[in-house]
Amino acid sequence: MKKRFFIAGTDTDAGKTLVTTGLLVAANRKGMRTIGLKPVAAGCEPTAEGLRNSDALLLQEAASVKLSYEQVNPIAFEPPIAPHIAAAQEGRNLSADRLAAYCRGAMMQPADLVLVEGAGGWRVPLSMRESLARLPQLLELDVILVVGIKLGCINHAILTAEAIARDGLRLAGWVANHVDPEMSCPDENLATLETLFRAPLLGRVPWMEDPSADAVADCIDLNTLLPE
Incomplete structure (x- = not known):
């Protein structure tokens, strides 16, 4: 059965x-077809x-199912600003329905694991009417939360969870990513989060000066998320 998850972050x-x-590479190692x-x-x-x-290029490279760039990242903006502001500057409309349609198209490809x-x-706006959180609702995706381990992470993680x-979605697991050496x-901090979270900890990624997907894959245990 195809597994599909939405990857959210605390910030x-x-x-x-x-x-x-890292999740894609870990799944590839298990012989899974990944997107x-x-x-x-x-x-x-x-x-x-x-x-x-x-970021989209890294996802395209790490996945074992090779899609076109436009399938991986259908909506792209040049300035590094909030998507709804970038869209407004270009006179474009963003909607979760449209994003969901793009995702469904890509999900038609044969795959064992799809990560969106x-x-x-979590609450980044798409417009003044809806946030990106609407996308996993429309696609009925369980959520994997990436917690950036730094000062303030406990509050950010608990509020996001x-x-x-x-929003009626299930937190399938979380990954602790040490971003502040x-x-x-x-x-x-990690022990506190493990106590407060009901979802399983999938892995602890140490701070790396030169991080890579392969190194992160070594830190992740997929057995809870993707049992044999």
């Missing part, structure tokens, strides 16, 4: 893409082929 710099690529999607991305570079987002990476935090539950009491 913009939590490490969603790094963890998503990574980044439906909307801001902060793209102009190229001869069109706008390209570095969000943008920013509460919002996920309030100078943080005080990281072990104590």
